Amino acid sequence: MDIHPIAYLRSDFEGRFGTPRQPGLVPAARAELRLEPPYNDASALRGLETCSHCWLVFGFHAIRPGPWRPTVRPPRLGGNQRLGVFATRSPFRPNGLGLSLARIEALLSPPGRGLALRGCDLMDGTPIFDIKPYLPAIESRPDARPPAGLGETGPGLPVEWEAEAQAALANAPAHLGALIEQTLAADPRPAYHQQRGRGSYGMRLSGHEVRWTVTDAYARVIAVTPLEERGGD
Numbered sequence: 001m002d003i004h005p006i007a008y009l010r011s012d013f014e015g016r017f018g019t020p021r022q023p024g025l026v027p028a029a030r031a032e033l034r035l036e037p038p039y040n041d042a043s044a045l046r047g048l049e050t051c052s053h054c055w056l057v058f059g060f061h062a063i064r065p066g067p068w069r070p071t072v073r074p075p076r077l078g079g080n081q082r083l084g085v086f087a088t089r090s091p092f093r094p095n096g097l098g099l100s101l102a103r104i105e106a107l108l109s110p111p112g113r114g115l116a117l118r119g120c121d122l123m124d125g126t127p128i129f130d131i132k133p134y135l136p137a138i139e140s141r142p143d144a145r146p147p148a149g150l151g152e153t154g155p156g157l158p159v160e161w162e163a164e165a166q167a168a169l170a171n172a173p174a175h176l177g178a179l180i181e182q183t184l185a186a187d188p189r190p191a192y193h194q195q196r197g198r199g200s201y202g203m204r205l206s207g208h209e210v211r212w213t214v215t216d217a218y219a220r221v222i223a224v225t226p227l228e229e230r231g232g233d
């Protein structure tokens with residue numbers, strides 16, 4: 001099968017570090033799915049204007065190609081336990097394909113340009129190979145059972161702000177404060193850093209460099225600095 005991207009995603013998450021591990025963890029996250037020719041035809045999106053969520057079939061474009069391995073070490077299990085790759089959401093997959101559920105906010109204008117999305121767990125520049133509507137009556141299974149250890153979410157990190165970092169939000173996009181808090185609350189650190197307890201970190205979110213520390217199980221935002229405007233708009 002020879003497949004090609006039908007679209008690319010413009011996302012608040014500009015690097016692997018900080019990008020949520022699952023969709024919906026950061027509801028404030030914004031993204032635009034921009035269709036490529038010849039798929040940017042308004043008729044191809046007809047019906048999605050009444051749909052609240054969609055599945056995105058995407059490619060893990062930031063993963064360096066390497067040999068296929070049948071087992072991986074999921075960060076959710078501390079990085080020390082191996083599971084079969086097909087029992088995980090690991091990006092290290094035979095064909096580098098992923099599946100993500102996104103909330104549809106609106107169809108972009110002009111018609112056929114693409115979709116405005118929320119709650120994505122995808123990096124800026126992610127190639128999209130297909131879009132499918134989410135059908136809750138068929139796909140929502142309350143009795144479903146995940147692999148052991150992968151169904152629970154952690155308690156999250158309480159988030160505090162340095163006064164200077166809080167003040168920097170005055171000239172930032174309106175959603176940036178919530179985006180930072182929700183991203184840090186989901187604790188994007190690798191498992192071995194979580195076990196360490198303390199540390200200083202940086203990540204890029206929505207055109208800003210965010211510096212933060214973890215001390216005594218709290219995340220503290222210490223600086224929010226705007227970066228140069230991204231190209232391609």
